[in-house]
Amino acid sequence: MKGTILALLTALISGVSITANKVFVVGIDPTVFTSVRALIIGLAFLVIIAYTKKFDTKQMTAAFRTADWRALLAIGIVGGAVAFLMFFSGLQMTTGGRASFIHKTLPIYVALLSYWFLKEKIPIRQTYALIIMLLGTVLIFGSAIEPSALWSNPTLGDALVLGATVMWAVENTIARKTMLKGETNWIVAFSRMFIGALILFGVAGLTGKAGMLMALTTTQTVNILISTGFLFGYVFCWYWAIKLINVSKAATILLLAPVISTVAGVLVLSEPVPMVQMLGSALIIAGAYAVTTVRSEMATGV
Numbered sequence: 001m002k003g004t005i006l007a008l009l010t011a012l013i014s015g016v017s018i019t020a021n022k023v024f025v026v027g028i029d030p031t032v033f034t035s036v037r038a039l040i041i042g043l044a045f046l047v048i049i050a051y052t053k054k055f056d057t058k059q060m061t062a063a064f065r066t067a068d069w070r071a072l073l074a075i076g077i078v079g080g081a082v083a084f085l086m087f088f089s090g091l092q093m094t095t096g097g098r099a100s101f102i103h104k105t106l107p108i109y110v111a112l113l114s115y116w117f118l119k120e121k122i123p124i125r126q127t128y129a130l131i132i133m134l135l136g137t138v139l140i141f142g143s144a145i146e147p148s149a150l151w152s153n154p155t156l157g158d159a160l161v162l163g164a165t166v167m168w169a170v171e172n173t174i175a176r177k178t179m180l181k182g183e184t185n186w187i188v189a190f191s192r193m194f195i196g197a198l199i200l201f202g203v204a205g206l207t208g209k210a211g212m213l214m215a216l217t218t219t220q221t222v223n224i225l226i227s228t229g230f231l232f233g234y235v236f237c238w239y240w241a242i243k244l245i246n247v248s249k250a251a252t253i254l255l256l257a258p259v260i261s262t263v264a265g266v267l268v269l270s271e272p273v274p275m276v277q278m279l280g281s282a283l284i285i286a287g288a289y290a291v292t293t294v295r296s297e298m299a300t301g302v
Helices: 002-023 030-052 057-065 069-091 096-103 106-118 124-142 156-180 185-206 210-215 218-244 247-269 275-292
Strands: none
Touching: 002 218, 002 247, 030 057, 030 069, 030 185, 030 210, 030 218, 069 096, 069 156, 069 185, 096 124, 096 156, 106 124, 106 156, 106 247, 124 247, 124 275, 156 185, 156 218, 156 247, 185 210, 185 218, 218 247, 247 275
């Protein structure tokens, strides 16, 4: 139950963040923006790790020394750096609506990877719920984009966003496997953000964008900190959730985010809600309820 609640909180934070980003617009290069957020969050998780070890240097050293750094490096490189670079590069070549819709296909790849590599049990109820929630997602985004055009008339930007989404699915699968072996969600989250930040800062430096940090205005700095707070909450809840429940179940619950964004848009921005979006939201909520009742199990019996 705790893992399910954390996954629901992750979806809530994700949905609210989408609306918040419409209010707090940050005029800064995405690579630099993402690098700064990732570094701050990585350092925050380092503090959390220190707290769990009672700020004992020996305990912290032992925890990092015994960690599976091959897996942690893969998590940081694949999910914390490469996927972000592909996503934002693709976002510049396609529309925000198409990118958002493609990203919502994440649970499909997570389900396949977790079934193959983690031996997660995916009950028929969860499968049907995922299909219903994806249909609801099509209805929500269908008013802004034409989903069928994604395969009838794809763009390079669409391909890059899809590649990033698949990479995040791979990273989530590796993270879940690493934690099943006994690693803490705090060290996994730290590695994902801190290693990713170092790589992204390196890319920013090589492309001549690092100097933008010195040109940040007070408003931009405040907006970055607000966005960082949302992302910290997302990462905090997400990795704790997949420590406790199947990653396929947690990823499916994330499909609630567009519904939350729709509600937040109405409450905060007074955005209209077409009937088709209301129907889509109802389908997603119904599917999410079904998923929350599914028990997380492995084919091995764990």
